[in-house]
Amino acid sequence: MTIQFLSTKIYIPPPRPKIVARTGLFVQLNDALNRKLTLVSAPAGFGKTTLVSEWIATCERSAAWLSLDEGDNDPARFISYMIVALQTIKASIGKDLLASLQSHQPPPIEVVLTALLNEIAVIPNDFILVLDDYHLMDAKPVDDVLTFLIEHQPPHMHLVITTREDPSLSIPRLRARNQLTEIRAADLRFTSSEAAEFLNQVMGLDLTADEVTALETRTEGWIAGLQLAALSMKGQEDVHGFIQAFAGDHRYIVDYLVEEVLRLQPEPVRDFLLQTSILERMNGPLCDAVTAQTGSKSKLEQLQRGNLFLVPLDDKREWCRYHHLFADVLRMHLTTEQPNQVPVLHNRASEWYEQNGLTADAIRHALSAENFERAANLIERAVPEARRNRQETQLLGWLKAIPDETLQHRPVLSVNYAGTLLQTGQLDGVEKRLQQAERWLDKEIHERPIYVDKEEFQRLPSSVAMYRAAIALAQGDVANSINHARKVLELAHEDEDLSRGAASSLLGLAFWTNGDLETAYQMFADGMTHLQKVGFISDVIGGSITLADIRITQGRLREAMGIYERGLKLATKQGAPALRGAADMHVGMSGLYLERNELQTAEQYLLKSKELGELNGLPKNPYRWRVAMARLREVQGDLESALNLLDEAESLYMGDFSPNVHPISALKARVWIKQGKLEKALAWARERKLSVEEEPGYLREFEQITFVRILLSQCQNDHTDSLLHGAIGHLERLLKAAEESGRNGSAIEILVLQTLAYQMQEDIPAALSALDRALKLAEPEGYMRIFLDEGSSMAELIREANARGSAPNYTRRLLSAFEAERKGIGEETPLSASPASSSLIEPLSQRELDILRLFKTELSGPEIAQELVIALSTVRTHTKSIYSKLNVNSRRAAVKKAIELGLIQP
């Protein structure tokens, strides 16, 4: 997955042998190195690029160069090219960053920028970054990137911007802080002596002082003007007459002089100049194709020697371009003199670019030629790769340039238009494009559709259905989403993994939303298998969260852990940079460790997730991380921090197609209950319109259970029988609904609340019977916190249960955890409670257990070290200790023994 980076954009124009030495300006530029930014801001033709490139050649600092063009208005591309430019200074810079910018789910720009600054910090020496032609940037996001960069610029970096208009930066502030050097038109224009030096020495004319003054006055020291004047005089018979005529004329200098220059050129050269003016960059073969002649390479060399405004773009003398100003005037002459030629020339350029595999340029010229059929064909062929490489901005730009009447006949293009809009979150125009595509599915239609991608055309019915399913789900229309997604599965071939994968996952999400968890799981898992086959690894890793969430609701914590472990393995394949989603897996695992009451491990996983950084996290990780950390703080009794974290999480919340079954507001209500702030919790319940009369429903289940918690807490304070009665009835209905749909996770919590409710009613047999059911469901999955969180009244009942012999091992473990909690130890040491541990002379430490658990995976030693954020040597020390404590001498034997002893799960 790589965008083609043009090396011509990062090529520093080389110094020219003959040139006016601008010593004064060089001194200014050198002084400027102490400040952050040098702004070279002046109109076209003032020699900005020449000045900076000549200066860089004399300067001892290393420099990176980026020539901007309109395409760089996409901030991701702007930053990507900046990285590519910086790689000319330090080759290893930003490799992972580039990859993640081109991945399926690029990280948010702020994250990328922070990472970029970290990379820049690693460059060992002072350096200069030049952004040439910044006036071509007119997108606010790019200005924001620049502002951020300048704001946080490390001291060893100096930025130079050349532009025809002042950029949208807070220039007064930079001035006030003495962080800015400005070189403007007045500094750049040639003085009389520079004009004389230029005309007589550099251009080899032999002019008198008066003649030089006349030219300098007429051009006002404008370098492009002087250069054109010099070119016009070469080959003039009456130089003096020419100067007099020019000086006495009011015409726009460029008009006047280019006409002179063109008049002096032999006809073939003149034609060549005009015809090639449509090109943004040129080389011999391309010019041959456009002019339908041969020998362009030598013509270009000849022009370069004649100083005809040619700018080299690489050091192989292959690519070059005209000075923009000169090109504009040439193009104007072309359009007025040979208007019919213009589309012909663009078509030729388009064909050449197509043959040479440069699709974007081929499309650009086809659009300029207004050859929309050709452009449409090219775009249609470019679509799959452009969408894979996340170039939707560019793709949308092309598609918008195609008129509707052309699109009308192009079903494949229309459906891809819809998909691209959907991908960029622009739901509005999608339906129109789908209808445009769907028209062709009508058997009655007599016209013929136009397409180049036959397979894609055959897939049309399933593609249309797929996008419909996605829109329906986004709009909360689950039934329709299921219908459309099913249709995709009916229509798509067995080997169409992308369609099948996407449709199955959508179905899974739809069933999840409906509360049919088992079907949801199967469908979604099936979808992930297909997506993995076609290499959509990031999506598969992200899908682990969905699968684990479903399993947790079903009360299958061990499977959830396995899902996260597999996800993590996918995200951290050996030898490759960690993929996005690695951080998310750690957050998920942390939650599971927390439920097991392994709080230290839970915290380590959260810290590790943080350490991996946001670059390795999916968009929803920032809020999920805070929710997980809030839960940990809550369990640790730091309720204020928990609330703060939940507030932050709320502001970072990112919805997706998954149902929001654990709303953050409900999590906050639960903390308020613990704080005794029942008023706040009740206000939340009123706002959410919760009542004991409400029918149980999966989407509201978490909130309904939270509501019962509020009621029970109220009852405890004022012993209202009717309230308690209502709560018990509600719990009964909630339990029935949860059990019927196999939501064991929810059922355990409901049973725990029932236990407490009956206890309040002083109906101990009923309380113990509910508790017994909860223990049976919870024991095999290692639940701990669900009981521990309820404190002493629960401890009392569990003691009773233990005395009556229900789940003896489990209740014993719970009791010792309660005991540890009461004493303020906080965390249960798993081994002290585990009956099997008695057969070990020396119990394993928590860390050794962590390592043992990872022994069971296929992670290598270094990977285990990375996983636990410890040194490899530490892993080795622990390993030795594990072997000796278990009396084994291999990893496999250690795992086997540990399972036998019940230290780790099989």
Next chain:
Amino acid sequence: MTDEQKSNPDLKQPTVYHIRVKGHLSQQWMDWFEGFAISREEDGNTLLTGAIADQAALHGILKKIRDLGMPLLSVNPIETSPHNTPDFKLDS
């Protein structure tokens, strides 16, 4: 249409603009400047006159002037209300 919208030069009706640049521009540039009338003034400046659809189009024209390196002297919208016909005749 509310009064507010009426007074906003960015809505619906194209506005006629006078743009003055330094130096005499040849008639050949008419297409380049999207059909603007080009008239040369005696003081050596050029007056470009034409209807502009909206602010974005105006900035597009200004950008073209910028890219030619021509000094920009003034930009004026001309009233287009029915009572006040634009002074095309003076310039063309």
